[in-house]
Amino acid sequence: MLYDIFVDVYYFDTPLIFLLSELSNFFFCLIILCVLYYFKKLKFQEFIFWALGFLSIILLAVTVVGPDMFPDSGGYLRCVRDLRDNFSFDEYACQGTITGDSELFQFLGFKRSLPAVLFFIIPIPSIASIISLGFINKIYLLGLYIFIRSKLSDDKSRFYLLILFFLPTLLLYSATGLREIIILTIQSVLLFTIIERKLIISTIFFLLLASIKVQNAAVMLVLYAGIFLFRSHKSYFHLIIFLISFLITTLVFQEQILYVINYFRLGFLNEMKLLPPGGIMTKFESIPSMILNSPLVFLKGILSPGLGLSALNIVFFPETILLIIWFVWGAWYTKYFSDSLNCLVFIVFYIGIVLNFIVVENDATFLRYRFTFVYLLMFHLLLMVDKKRKLLVSDGL
Amino acid sequence: MEIDYKLLIEYVRKNIKFIFIFTLLTTFLGFLSLLTETPKYDVSTVITANIEDDNNGLGSSGIVQNLIGGSPKKAFIYEFEQTIYSLDVAKRLDEKENLLFRIFEDFYDEETKSYVEIKNLNAVLKKIKFWFYGIEYKLVPNYFMLRDYLKGSVGIDYDEFSGLITISSLTSNPHETQEMIKILLRETDNSFKEIDKINTNAKIDYLYAELSKNKEVNQIAAISSILQSELLKKSLIDSRADYKFRTVRGFEMSEFPVYPNFMFIIMLWAFFGFFGSSAYKLFKFILNIPRD
Numbered sequence: 001m002l003y004d005i006f007v008d009v010y011y012f013d014t015p016l017i018f019l020l021s022e023l024s025n026f027f028f029c030l031i032i033l034c035v036l037y038y039f040k041k042l043k044f045q046e047f048i049f050w051a052l053g054f055l056s057i058i059l060l061a062v063t064v065v066g067p068d069m070f071p072d073s074g075g076y077l078r079c080v081r082d083l084r085d086n087f088s089f090d091e092y093a094c095q096g097t098i099t100g101d102s103e104l105f106q107f108l109g110f111k112r113s114l115p116a117v118l119f120f121i122i123p124i125p126s127i128a129s130i131i132s133l134g135f136i137n138k139i140y141l142l143g144l145y146i147f148i149r150s151k152l153s154d155d156k157s158r159f160y161l162l163i164l165f166f167l168p169t170l171l172l173y174s175a176t177g178l179r180e181i182i183i184l185t186i187q188s189v190l191l192f193t194i195i196e197r198k199l200i201i202s203t204i205f206f207l208l209l210a211s212i213k214v215q216n217a218a219v220m221l222v223l224y225a226g227i228f229l230f231r232s233h234k235s236y237f238h239l240i241i242f243l244i245s246f247l248i249t250t251l252v253f254q255e256q257i258l259y260v261i262n263y264f265r266l267g268f269l270n271e272m273k274l275l276p277p278g279g280i281m282t283k284f285e286s287i288p289s290m291i292l293n294s295p296l297v298f299l300k301g302i303l304s305p306g307l308g309l310s311a312l313n314i315v316f317f318p319e320t321i322l323l324i325i326w327f328v329w330g331a332w333y334t335k336y337f338s339d340s341l342n343c344l345v346f347i348v349f350y351i352g353i354v355l356n357f358i359v360v361e362n363d364a365t366f367l368r369y370r371f372t373f374v375y376l377l378m379f380h381l382l383l384m385v386d387k388k389r390k391l392l393v394s395d396g397l
Numbered sequence: 398m399e400i401d402y403k404l405l406i407e408y409v410r411k412n413i414k415f416i417f418i419f420t421l422l423t424t425f426l427g428f429l430s431l432l433t434e435t436p437k438y439d440v441s442t443v444i445t446a447n448i449e450d451d452n453n454g455l456g457s458s459g460i461v462q463n464l465i466g467g468s469p470k471k472a473f474i475y476e477f478e479q480t481i482y483s484l485d486v487a488k489r490l491d492e493k494e495n496l497l498f499r500i501f502e503d504f505y506d507e508e509t510k511s512y513v514e515i516k517n518l519n520a521v522l523k524k525i526k527f528w529f530y531g532i533e534y535k536l537v538p539n540y541f542m543l544r545d546y547l548k549g550s551v552g553i554d555y556d557e558f559s560g561l562i563t564i565s566s567l568t569s570n571p572h573e574t575q576e577m578i579k580i581l582l583r584e585t586d587n588s589f590k591e592i593d594k595i596n597t598n599a600k601i602d603y604l605y606a607e608l609s610k611n612k613e614v615n616q617i618a619a620i621s622s623i624l625q626s627e628l629l630k631k632s633l634i635d636s637r638a639d640y641k642f643r644t645v646r647g648f649e650m651s652e653f654p655v656y657p658n659f660m661f662i663i664m665l666w667a668f669f670g671f672f673g674s675s676a677y678k679l680f681k682f683i684l685n686i687p688r689d
Contacts, residue, residue: 002661004658004661005658005661006439006656006658007656008552012519012522013519015518016430020668021665023669024673027669027672027673028676030676030679031672031675031679034676034682034683035679038682038683038686039402063526063529125672126668128661128665
């Protein structure tokens with residue numbers, strides 16, 4: 001992992017060094033793809049798709065992802081460098097931006113260090129530029145693709161999966177040095193291990209997720225508890241018992257839950273400079289009213305920010321519409337809601353969207369937080385579509 | 398064809414000569430590229446916030462920062478980063494030091510007394526990017542470009558624990574850059590002063606108006622107390638040379654050129670050659686694998 005100790009990060013203003021650095025990384029990824037193809041883990045079409053995907057990191061860096069677009073990616077880069085040089089790092093010093101957050105709600109406190117360790121274990125040739133970590137993210141995404149692909153038996157479902165991995169949101173976020181792809185990878189593997197009822201491995205992945213992003217882990221806890229404690233996958237009766245227990249628990253701990261939600265909301269409002277005297281802060285004061293309002297919030301969250309954020313939304317909004325149509329078709333095709341487990345997965349998705357929408361004020365940040373839940377649902381839907389196809393094939397239809 | 402890792406290793410072993418020669422070749426190219434690079438020196442200074450004397454300025458934002466885990470120092474760093482790269486500072490630098498002209502002198506046409514369009518790769522890419530956002534971007538030097546130039550040439554590094562901010566630049570002309578950073582810091586401080594002055598004056602006017610309206614003794618006393626602190630703040634803005642920050646360590650210049658980093662660039666070229674040739678050979682290999 002090569003970098004210049006005298007220069008913080010290289011960017012396209014030094015095109016030769018930038019291209020040498022990123023093309024070396026690209027060739028490294030190409031070698032991985034060649035090896036995977038050789039060992040029949042990928043088909044040739046998939047090989048080409050992924051090679052283009054790796055190349056897109058450089059193209060996106062030059063055209064769309066500017067050096068200031070995701071300022072916090074620099075923090076992870078510094079952590080990785082510190083880890084490479086000293087085999088340890090100062091967690092606090094690694095933070096590249098001031099987000100005004102606190103360690104108060106950081107479970108285990110590995111928010112930056114664990115992603116840095118996960119970035120570090122993939123030995124790409126160069127970490128000289130701000131987008132170098134994007135290649136590691138893409139490698140993790142490739143790993144996730146192979147993992148999910150192995151669960152699908154139908155060629156068409158595999159093709160849909162490939163398309164899903166090359167939709168604009170995933171293409172954009174996997175081209176940056178952010179931890180979102182690591183979160184998506186862990187969260188997706190967690191989903192699959194939970195629905196396969198692998199308790200120990202699920203617990204490990206749950207702890208990993210909790211140490212990187214406690215908010216997402218809190219949402220995934222619903223699925224974890226629903227399956228392992230209440231066996232909600234068995235029947236709707238089990239699911240209803242679980243939901244009633246869940247509701248009672250949230251009402252009992254209402255004060256604490258609202259405190260955490262309001263705390264995070266305060267943090268995000270502060271980030272957007274929307275706190276008094278410049279802005280207003282409306283606190284959430286009751287869980288039942290939040291639940292009653294949640295369908296509307298969910299719909300807003302799904303469609304937000306519409307076409308309003310920037311020209312980039314000309315790409316993102318149609319993607320949202322496409323995913324909604326895709327989900328509606330998939331749900332109809334597989335009779336998705338006829339199974340209590342699928343309902344529980346959808347509830348997790350619902351809670352994820354609602355919680356993020358009420359807490360996050362910044363549209364771009366919301367998009368960034370939302371996509372991990374959107375893709376989680378789509379991966380699960382594809383699994384169901386694949387099962388249905390397998391069933392139809394075995395029935396000779 | 399049988400899949401065997403030994404076959405793959407054997408193939409790589411057979412082509413190791415090609416990979417080695419290609420790597421040597423690119424390393425040599427790297428060496429040649431180093432000869433064309435202009436040596437650059439590191440110029441830096443260290444500053445910190447005038448927090449202890451500025452309790453008046455922290456106000457409610459300081460409370461909010463503390464509430465959600467930040468500190469006044471942290472808040473200042475954020476404020477500083479936003480201000481030093483602001484359009485206001487870029488404009489001030491141009492108005493006082495004619496910086497736009499000094500930086501983009503080559504693009505000034507004496508005949509038409511205006512700037513000509515910049516035609517380099519960066520400018521074209523920027524035009525494409527703005528087109529993507531639906532904005533028609535003119536490639537003539539402007540304050541945005543000046544700001545980008547400052548962002549690109551002057552770096553800020555901060556230590557959140559100590560609150561020390563290092564301002565540095567890699568430059569082939571260290572003395573001129575040192576002067577530019579000095580002016581940049583001065584104008585950043587002036588920008589802080591101007592904003593605070595406007596805010597403080599508005600508060601003072603409001604408090605005077607409130608004072609004349611109120612007749613109750615307790616309220617008059619309370620307003621007078623706030624007014625006093627605002628007047629004190631106003632006098633601080635007017636009288637202090639270093640208003641928001643002070644220099645901890647003056648300017649220093651590196652003893653030797655830190656760019657180009659000889660080892661880094663040679664290694665980068667070598668890596669490029671090694672991974673490029675390896676990928677090429679492996680790709681050629683997998684293309685010849687017969688598949689069902």
